[in-house]
Amino acid sequence: MRVMRAEQFGLKREVEYGTPEQNETVKQIVEAVRLQGDPALLAYTEKLDRIKLEAHELRVSDAEIQAAYEQVDEAFLAAIREAAANIRSFHEKQLRQSWVDVQPDGTMLGQLLRPLKRVGVYVPGGKAAYPSSVLMNVIPAQVAGVPEIVMVTPPATGGKAGIDPYILVAAAEAGVKELYRAGGAQAVAALAYGTETIPPVDKICGPGNIYVALAKRAVFGVVDIDSIAGPSEIVVLADDTADAAYVAADMLSQAEHDEMASAILVTTSKKLGDAVALEIERQLETLPKAEIARQSITSNGAILLAETMDEAIAAVNRMAPEHLEVMLEDAMSWLGRIENAGAIFVGPYSSEPVGDYFAGPNHILPTNGTARFSSPVNVDDFLKKSSLIQYSKAALLANGDKIMTLARHEGLEAHARAIEIRLEREKA
Incomplete structure (x- = not known):
């Protein structure tokens, strides 16, 4: 793991823009689906996912969803239901109302808030299946009042047997009524332009691999999108009061996502930095995804040493991380100095997975420094606003x-x- 002076470090990765070859591939896929509809969607599903489907098999049946409930354990079901309730409660507090202001001369000005009519949610498969992402996308849209929420997910998230049952159950618990087995750039294109089977949507949300990200970029303007999501990031801002084992565990919690994930410690304490480096090595020895996490730590991890807390916070604000943990003595007194972060976790018990799964705030966050100007997914993402003018x-x-x-x-x-x-x- 690199050890550097904080003022020397900048976190900016180009992975979100893709290679010329990846961009060309996505362009071809999107254009084919736009022009051909279902035949192109099915052809790319067979070619890229190695699953041969007929058009009538794209939509997930109620029977499959009911069967999924038989495959998940009761502990998961209880946890996902409580998490959903927490997420709903948090996002309900974000909901705003239309308003009007009547002037003494009779003029009426105001703003009307209306939900989007139809939203597409992309739930990734591949290296892992993420039922939690279902809740984080769907529930804010429901709170906003979106009447039609459609979900797409790759056709083999659960292996050859089909879609991961935990994803199906999470979708059912969140209230999704319309699900399709389609993934990758071809699914994004289908949502944007519509096919014979999948009607088009107004907005596409949800994370995915580089091809999904590039496809969302390609269709933006035809539809709205939430963001271009990059690899996961965590920055831990800590002093010598922090527990090295906690810091290392939280850094690895992001490093295990994929090799491009980033985990960084910013500290004024060399003693803590040394201890965290040792802890990371110790914890890697028993981590199931050690190979992925080690590559992430080696390529994109760092321990940044700052002379002062002012210097440390300046480094954090430059990076504008997706996740920021603040493990400082009297941490709340420093909170006002944090300008750029997607989600801020304060204190030793606010481990990043608390926000990923259960606390209630959204875990779909701005990456790659975009927390400088953007926000977590929230209810406003699913509302459109019209100005109201009645001049007297x-x-x-x-x-x-x-x-x-x-x-x-x-x-x-x-x-x-x-x-x-x-x-x-x-x-x-």
Whole structure:
């Protein structure tokens, strides 16, 4: 693991943009699905997922979902239900209402909030299946009032037998009624443009591999997307009061995601840094995904030493990490200095997996420094806003000349005359 001075380090990875070959592949897939619909979707499913399907097999049946309940254990079912309740409770607090403001002259201004009509949720497969991602995508959309939520997931997340039963149960518990066995760039294209079997959506949400990310980028504008998700990141900001074993365990909790994940300690304590490096090696010895985690730590991990806490916090704000753990003495007193982070975990008992699974805040977070300007998935992501303007006669008479002045300054005479004709009639 690299040990560096904090001021020398910058975290910026280009993986989200893909290689020219990956971009070209995605372009071809998206265009084929746009033009051909189901035949292209099925052909790429057979080619890339090695699963041959007929069009009528794309949609997951109610019988399959019921069968999935027979395959999951009661402990999982109880945990997913309680997690869903926590997530729903948290996101309900985000819900805003439409509003109007009536002026003394009779003018009414306001903002109308309306849910999107149809949202597509992508749930990844491949190296792992993530039932928790189902909840984090679906529940905010439900709270916003989205009437149609459709889910797609690769057709063999559960191996040759089909979709992982835990994903199906999580979807059912979240209230999803429309599920399709489709993954990769071809599923994203199907959601964006629609096929004979899958009607198009207004927005696509959910993480996936590089091909999914590039496909979302390609269809943005035809539909809205949540973000271009990159590899997982964690930064731990700690002083010598932190427990090295806790810090190492939390860093590895992200490193095991994949080889491109990033785990970084920022500290003013060389003693802690040395102890964490030793702890990581010790814990790797018994970690099931040790090979993945070790590659992540070797390639993208670091221990950054800062002279002062001011320097340490400046480094954190430059990185704008997806997950930030603050393990400092009197941690809350430093919280106001943190400007950029997707989710902030304060204190020794707020381990990152608490947020991943159970506490309630959304775990779909901005990556690759985008926490500088973006936010976790939230209820607002599934609402659109319309401005409401009802101008009164008194207000138009009072302000019409000013409106015409601004219009004519921009050379838009028809704009000015649209006001002028009203003023002439009303003053006549």
